[in-house]
Amino acid sequence: MDYSREIELKGHIIDSGIMTKVFDAIMDMGGSFEITVFDIGKKKQDESYARILVSADEETQLTEILSVLHRLGARPPVIEDVTLAAAEADRVVPQGFYSTTNHPTMVKYGGEWIRVEAIEMDCLIVVVPGDMRAICTPMSKLKVGDCVVMGDAGVRVEPPQRPRKVSTFEFMHGTVSSERPSETVIRQIAEEMRCLKDRGGKIGIVGGPAIIHTRAAPALAQIIREGYVDVLFAGNALATHDIEYNLFGTSLGMNLDSGTLAAGGHKNHIYAISEVIRAGSIRNAVDKGVIKKGIMYECIKNDVPFVLAGSIRDDGPLPDVITDVMEAQDRMREYLQDLDMVIMIGTLLHSVAVGNCLPSYVKTICVDINPASVTKLMDRGTMQAIGVVSDAGTFLPMLAKYLGE
Amino acid sequence: MDYSREIELKGHIIDSGIMTKVFDAIMDMGGSFEITVFDIGKKKQDESYARILVSADEETQLTEILSVLHRLGARPPVIEDVTLAAAEADRVVPQGFYSTTNHPTMVKYGGEWIRVEAIEMDCLIVVVPGDMRAICTPMSKLKVGDCVVMGDAGVRVEPPQRPRKVSTFEFMHGTVSSERPSETVIRQIAEEMRCLKDRGGKIGIVGGPAIIHTRAAPALAQIIREGYVDVLFAGNALATHDIEYNLFGTSLGMNLDSGTLAAGGHKNHIYAISEVIRAGSIRNAVDKGVIKKGIMYECIKNDVPFVLAGSIRDDGPLPDVITDVMEAQDRMREYLQDLDMVIMIGTLLHSVAVGNCLPSYVKTICVDINPASVTKLMDRGTMQAIGVVSDAGTFLPMLAKYLGE
Amino acid sequence: MDYSREIELKGHIIDSGIMTKVFDAIMDMGGSFEITVFDIGKKKQDESYARILVSADEETQLTEILSVLHRLGARPPVIEDVTLAAAEADRVVPQGFYSTTNHPTMVKYGGEWIRVEAIEMDCLIVVVPGDMRAICTPMSKLKVGDCVVMGDAGVRVEPPQRPRKVSTFEFMHGTVSSERPSETVIRQIAEEMRCLKDRGGKIGIVGGPAIIHTRAAPALAQIIREGYVDVLFAGNALATHDIEYNLFGTSLGMNLDSGTLAAGGHKNHIYAISEVIRAGSIRNAVDKGVIKKGIMYECIKNDVPFVLAGSIRDDGPLPDVITDVMEAQDRMREYLQDLDMVIMIGTLLHSVAVGNCLPSYVKTICVDINPASVTKLMDRGTMQAIGVVSDAGTFLPMLAKYLGE
Amino acid sequence: MDYSREIELKGHIIDSGIMTKVFDAIMDMGGSFEITVFDIGKKKQDESYARILVSADEETQLTEILSVLHRLGARPPVIEDVTLAAAEADRVVPQGFYSTTNHPTMVKYGGEWIRVEAIEMDCLIVVVPGDMRAICTPMSKLKVGDCVVMGDAGVRVEPPQRPRKVSTFEFMHGTVSSERPSETVIRQIAEEMRCLKDRGGKIGIVGGPAIIHTRAAPALAQIIREGYVDVLFAGNALATHDIEYNLFGTSLGMNLDSGTLAAGGHKNHIYAISEVIRAGSIRNAVDKGVIKKGIMYECIKNDVPFVLAGSIRDDGPLPDVITDVMEAQDRMREYLQDLDMVIMIGTLLHSVAVGNCLPSYVKTICVDINPASVTKLMDRGTMQAIGVVSDAGTFLPMLAKYLGE
Secondary structure, eight states: OOEEEEEEEEESTTTTTHHHHHHHHHHHTTOEEEEEEEEOOOBTTOOEEEEEEEEESSHHHHHHHHHHHHHTTOBOSSOOOOEEEEOSBTTBOOTTBOOOOSSOEEEEETTEEEEEETOOTTOEEEEEGGGTEEEEEOGGGOOTTOEEEESSTTEEEOOOOOOSSOOGGGGSTTOOOSOSOHHHHHHHHHHHHHHHHHTTOOEEEEEOTHHHHTTOHHHHHHHHHTTOOSEEEEEHHHHHHHHHHHHHSEETTEETTTTEEOTTGGGHHHHHHHHHHHHSSHHHHHHTTSOOSSHHHHHHHTTOOEEEEOOTTOSSOOTTSBOBHHHHHHHHHHHHTTOSEEEEESOHHHHHHHHHHSOTTSEEEEEESOHHHHHHHHHTTOTTEEEEEOOHHHHHHHHHHHHHO | OOEEEEEEEEESTTTTSHHHHHHHHHHHTTOEEEEEEEEOOOBTTOOEEEEEEEEESSHHHHHHHHHHHHHTTOBOSSOOOOEEEEOSBTTBOOTTBOOOOSSOEEEEETTEEEEEETOOTTOEEEEEGGGTEEEEEOGGGOOTTOEEEESSTTEEEOOOOOOSSOOGGGGSTTOOOSOSOHHHHHHHHHHHHHHHHHTTOOEEEEEOTHHHHTTOHHHHHHHHHTTOOSEEEEEHHHHHHHHHHHHHSEETTEETTTTEEOTTGGGHHHHHHHHHHHHSSHHHHHHTTSOOSSHHHHHHHTTOOEEEEOOTTOSSOOTTSBOBHHHHHHHHHHHHTTOSEEEEESOHHHHHHHHHHSOTTSEEEEEESOHHHHHHHHHTTOTTEEEEEOOHHHHHHHHHHHHHO | OOEEEEEEEEESTTTTSHHHHHHHHHHHTTOEEEEEEEEOOOBTTOOEEEEEEEEESSHHHHHHHHHHHHHTTOBOSSOOOOEEEEOSBTTBOOTTBOOOOSSOEEEEETTEEEEEETOOTTOEEEEEGGGTEEEEEOGGGOOTTOEEEESSTTEEEOOOOOOSSOOGGGGSTTOOOSOSOHHHHHHHHHHHHHHHHHTTOOEEEEEOTHHHHTTOHHHHHHHHHTTOOSEEEEEHHHHHHHHHHHHHSEETTEETTTTEEOTTGGGHHHHHHHHHHHHSSHHHHHHTTSOOSSHHHHHHHTTOOEEEEOOTTOSSOOTTSBOBHHHHHHHHHHHHTTOSEEEEESOHHHHHHHHHHSOTTSEEEEEESOHHHHHHHHHTTOTTEEEEEOOHHHHHHHHHHHHHO | OOEEEEEEEEESTTTTSHHHHHHHHHHHTTOEEEEEEEEOOOBTTOOEEEEEEEEESSHHHHHHHHHHHHHTTOBOSSOOOOEEEEOSBTTBOOTTBOOOOSSOEEEEETTEEEEEETOOTTOEEEEEGGGTEEEEEOGGGOOTTOEEEESSTTEEEOOOOOOSSOOGGGGSTTOOOSOSOHHHHHHHHHHHHHHHHHTTOOEEEEEOTHHHHTTOHHHHHHHHHTTOOSEEEEEHHHHHHHHHHHHHSEETTEETTTTEEOTTGGGHHHHHHHHHHHHSSHHHHHHTTSOOSSHHHHHHHTTOOEEEEOOTTOSSOOTTSBOBHHHHHHHHHHHHTTOSEEEEESOHHHHHHHHHHSOTTSEEEEEESOHHHHHHHHHTTOTTEEEEEOOHHHHHHHHHHHHHO
16 A cells, blocks of 8 residues: 555544544545554543554545544644635635534634634535634535635544543433333433523424424423523424414314314414414514414513524415525524524424534434434434434423423 | 126215215226115215116126125125035135125024124134024134135125214224324323223223333333223233333333433343243232232233233243234134224234224224334224324323323 | 205215215214205216205304315305405405315306316415406415405315226325335336326426435436426425436435445535536536436426425525525426326425425325325325335336336 | 453454443443553554453442443453353243353353354353353243353353455445435345355345235245245245235235236135145145245245244134244244345344344345334344335345346
C-alpha cells in the first residue's frame, strides 16, 4: 500500500464504539492500518489516545477513507487552517465542499478554533472572515461569494461519547421494540422531562393529527399548560383537527367522545378553518373567544411558539400555516438549536424534517405505532432517536398522568 | 342460459347486505337472474322475502353459483332431506361433502330441521340418525362409517343480520384503524363487557406474551380477579413469562419495573419453568405458595380454566402445556362454544386458531399493534372481528381502569 | 316519529350496496323508514326504483339523515333549484354550504341540470349564473361574492354502480392483503394499463423516493419511455435521487448496483441538486446533456408533464420543485381531472394528496410495503383504491416486464 | 470498590466491537475497571490482547458483571475445570447452571478443553465424563443425574469476529430496511448461495404459507429441483396449500393464476389433505402419481428432507405433520447443526423456532414483508439475521432467476 497518512483519536474512543467504527471503515473500504501509539485510559474516567497510520493503494481511496474517519472524530496530528472557496452562484455548491455531520464541529481559521454555529447534518460551513464566525449553512441559503469550507482539513468533529454514569434515560439506546414495558418507559420519559425542566432545559414536540384522531389532544393540552413544552412543530392537520375537536367535538367528522360518525361532521374541519380565517389567525380566534381550549389554545395562552408547515395534502389551510416549505423550514430551524429534547409523535414527515436539522446531542424520542417509522428516521441520520412503539391515544394520557405525579 | 333454479331468501336481507352479496355472486360467476317475487319489508321491523330464478350456461356453473348463494342463506323453495354418505376411512372426506360456514346452521333430516351442534367453519356435518343429532365435525375427528352431509340440499344457513337497534357495541363494525379515539373505544369495550357479565354472558381471552413484555400482566390479572374472564387461551410463552415476572420481576430477562436488563436474567424463564416442573403443575405451584400473583395465579385462584397450547418455538415447556397441537385444539373447542365474546391480544397464531373455531355470532375483538394481524384474521374467515390497533401495555391498564369505574 | 320526508333512489341500487347503506344510515342515526314504492329490476340489466318515507323524532335529526342519504344518491321526488348564498369573504365558507363527494354530481339551476365541473371531495360548489356553469371549488379558491350552493336541495349525486360485466380489473375490489398472488396481480394491472392506453385513456403515476432506493427507477423510466405514463406526481426526493442515481450511481449515498455505501456518497444528492440549479431546470440539464437517463430524463424526452411538490423535509430543493404547497396543489389539480387510472407507489403523503382530488371513477391502485398506507388512503375517502402490498423494487421491474410482453 | 477480579480478552476485540461491549457492560452495571495490560494488534491481521481488572462494590454485583463479560468471550487468566452438579430430576435445572449462548463454546474438563456439541442458545451443558464429551442440552432433554456445568468457570465462549476481508455477503450486517435496492440484494444472496454450494455447504429453507398464497411456489420448487436446498422447515399450511395448488390451482380457495376465488374452492385444502391421508403420506401420494409437481413434490423427488411442525391452528393435518411440538423440535434440531445458511421466508413462528436452535455462525436471512418480524427475530437472540423487507411473491421468482443465471 503506497499511500498513507497518520491520524489521531482522543476521548472515550473504545467504549463509545468509535475505534470499532474506525477499524470497520478502513477495512470495509479496502485500506490497512498500523497503530503507532495507543495509550488506553486505564480507568473508567480516563480518556484514551490513539495514533494510527492509515494506508491505501491509491490516493483517492486514502482520501475517501480519511473522509469517513474524519466524521468519526479522527484528525491529523498537525492541523492546518481550513481551505475556503467562494460560492460561484447562489445555491451552487463548490465541488469538494465539506458536508456537515450533526455532531458539534469546530473549524480552524486564522490559527484559531471556531465553533460552527447552528450545526445540522448535510449542510455546508460558511466562514465569515471578518467576524471570525463559522456558520452551518443549508444549500438553499448559500449566496454567491460565500466562503465555503472545502475538504476535511482544518475541521474537527466531536461525535457523542458514552456518558460516564448511567443516566435514567440511557435505558434504551436507540432500540425500537414493541415488546418493552410500556408504562415503565413512559414513566422514565416523564422523569427525564421533569429533570430537564428543573435544569431549565427546553423541550419541543413534533406532532401529527393522529394525536387528535386518537383523542389524545386533551392530554397534550394539559402537558403544554403545565409548562413542559417550549415549541410545537406540526402541520395544518393537527391544528385544524384540534380546533375542530374543540369547536364541534369531532375529528375528521368522527365524534371522539362517543366514537361515532357525527351527522354532517365531514364539514366540520372546513368550518373550523373558515372560522379561523374569519378571525384572521389562531391567536385572534383565541382572543375573540372562538377557540376556548385545546392544544393550539394552550400554545397561545402559555406563549408557546408553534410552527405549522404546509403540505401538499392540506385543506384550507389555516392562515397560520406557512405554505412555502422553505420558509417553514427556516422558521423551524430558528427554534431547534436551543432544544434539549424533542418528542415526535405520530408523524413521519415532520419527524424526518425536524430530525434533519437537529444536532446529535439533542435527546430525541419517536413515538409511533409503526416500528418502521423509527427505523426510517434513524436511516436518515437521526441516530440518537429512541423509538417507542405505541399509540398516541394511550401514550399521551399516560405521559400526562406520570408528569402530574 | 339453459340451466336455472329458483331460490328464496328471507329476513333483513337488504340492510344486512345479503341481497347485494347474492347479486354480486351471481354476476361475478357469470350467471344471470330474474326476480320472481319480492316483498320488501315496508317498515324497519319487517322482514323481506325474495324469490329469484338463477340461471347459468352450464350445469356445473349453476351448481357453483347456488353453492355460494347457499352460504348466504339462500335456499330452494321446497327443501328435501339432506343426502348422506358414509366416510370410507378415518379422516378421509367423501367427494362432494358439505363444508360448513361459521353461521348457525340447520339440516333437514327425517323431515325435521335439526340444529347443527358446535358449529365452526370448514368442517363436515355428521348426522347421527338414531339420535336425530347433527354434529359439526372437523376432518381430524371423522371416523370411518360416519354419515356425512353431502352438497347443499337440506342445509340451511343463517348468516348474521343487522341488529334492529343500535347497540353500544356496533360502533365499529369490522373496521381496523390506528386513528380511532383510543380511550373511547376502550371505554366502550369495558361497557360491553360489563353488560355482558350482567346478563350472565361468558368472555374468553386469547393472549400472547407481549402482554407480559409490555408489563400489562398486572392489569390482566386484575381483570381476571374481578370476574370478567371465563377462559384463557394462550401458549407456553405467556404463562412462562407471567410466572417469571412474578418470581423474578423480569420478562425475557428484562426487569419490567425499571426497563433495564437484569444480570443473569436470561436464565429466569428457565428457572420459572423448572420450578413449575418441580411442583408438578401450575396449580401445585400456586398451592405450595411458589407462585403468589399474576395471570396464572388468578386463573387458579378464581377457577378460570386455561388452555396452554404448545408451539414449535417453546422452551421447556411448562407441564401444563399441551404439546400435541391436535389435543390442544380439542381442549380449546370444549370451551369455545359457550362464549359470547372473545378478546384477542397480541398473538396472531392463537387468534387465528381460536377464530377458526368460533361461531360468527360471538363478539370478537382483536387488539394488536400491527394492523395487518386483524386483516389476516378476517381474511381467514373471522369476519366479525373488530380491530383495535393498540399496544397491550397501554390497552390493558386502561381497560382495567374503565372496568373498575 | 313526527318528522318525515320522501326520497327516491334509482339504478342498480341493490347490487351496488346502496340500499344497504341507505337502511344502515337511517337506523344508525335513530330514524325509521317505510318503503312506499319498490320496483325491483327483474333482470340483471334492469334498474330498480325505490321510494322511501324517512322519519325521525326531530327536524334536525331528519335533516341529518337526509344529508347522508343524499350522498348515497337519494333525492326528493320533486327537485327544486339549488339555493345559493354569496361568500362573505375570500375563503370564508357560508354556514350550511353543500360539501361535495368525489362522485359525479349535477345541480339544478334555472330549471336545468348542470354537471359540476372538476369534481373532488370536501369542496364547495360555486354556480356561475351567467354561464350556466357549476364549478367544484376548494375553500382556498373561494372568492368573496361567489355563489355557493347551500344544503342538499337541487343537488344530485351519482355514486358508482357495480359494472354489469366482470372486468378484468374488478378482481380485487378495495381489499388489501399481503397474501395475494403477486405476479398474477401485477400481470392484471399490466393488462388493464394496455387496454386503457388502447382506448386512449390516461394514466398518472404518484411516486415516492423508495422507487429509487429500491433500484426500481430503470423500470419506471422504461414504462415512461414506452408511453404508459401521462403525468408524474412526486416530490423533491424522487427527482433528486433519480438524478443522483443517474449522475453517480447512488441514492442517499448508497451504490445501488452493489448495495454498498459509496465513499463521500452522502454529498451526491447535494451535487445533483446543485448541478440542476446551475443548469436552471431539469429540462435545461437534460438539454445540456447533464442528465442522460432516468425517470426525469424520460419525462422530459417524452413530454410527460410532472409536478414536483415541495415538503418541509426537502434538501435543496431542485428549481423545478414548487415550494408553495397550495400552488403545487393547483398544478396537480390541472392534470388530475383527465386521468382514467392512477398508480401510487411508496408515498403516503402524495397518495393522500392526489386521492383527495380524484373523482371516484378513476381507477386507483396503491402499491406500498405497508398495508396501513392503503387503509389510511381509504379512510381519507379514496374508497375506490385497490391495495397491493409489495415492494417497489420488485413490483416495478415485474410490471415493466409484463407491459413489455 | 472492594471486590475485583482480573479477566483477559484476546482476538480482534476492538474492530469486532467486543471491547466496547465489555466497557459498556461494566459501566451499565455500576462497576469499574482498570486496564492492566493492553497489547493492541498493530496491523490489520494482528490480534489484540487485554487484561482488565474489574471491580464492584459487592460480590454479587461482581459475579453478575463477570457473567455478562464471559458471554462476550472474557475469561480469567488461569482457568480451572468446570464445576458440575447432578440434575435432581428430569427437566429440573440446578440452581446456578450455566446457560449457553449460540456461539461456539469450549469447556475445560479433566484439564482439557472440550468443544460443546450441538450448541444453541438458552440450554444447559451436560458433561459425559467417561466419553470426554460435552453436550448442549435443552431443558426438555435433561435427565436426572446428568452432570450439568455450573457457573462460568471453565467455560470459554468464542463470539463471532469481524472477518478480515470483505465478503460479498457482509453487505448488510444485521440491518433491516425497506429502502434497499431489492434486485441488488437478491442477486447477492443468489451469489452467496452459489458460492456456498460450490464449497459443499448446506442451505436450509424455513417457509410459511405466504409462499403459496403469493404464487411463489413454482419458484421455490425450481430452487429445490436445482439442488440449492438441503432441508425444508415448515408447517401444515405450507405443505397443504402447496399440494392444494398443484391439485386444484388454488390456495385457500383462490385461483392463483387468475387471482379470482374458485367456486367451491374453500373445500380444496380439505380435499388435498384428505387425498394425502388416503395415500398414507406425502411420499406415497407422490409415488402414486397423486401429487405431480410443487415444493413437496420436489422435496420427495430430490431427497430433500422436510420437517412439518404442527400448530394449534392446523386443519387436518397432513399425516406427515408432527403434531407433538417437542418431537417436531427434536427433528428440526437434527438437521440444523450441519447448516451453513438458512433463509427464512414469511413465517415468524418457524423463524423464531429455527433461530433459537441455530449457532451464531450460520448465515441467516429473514425475508418478510413486515420489518417488525426481523426485529423480533433479533430481539430473541438471533443477532446474525439479515433482514430483507420484501414480498415472497416477488422475492422468490427473482431469486430463482438470479440463481439460474
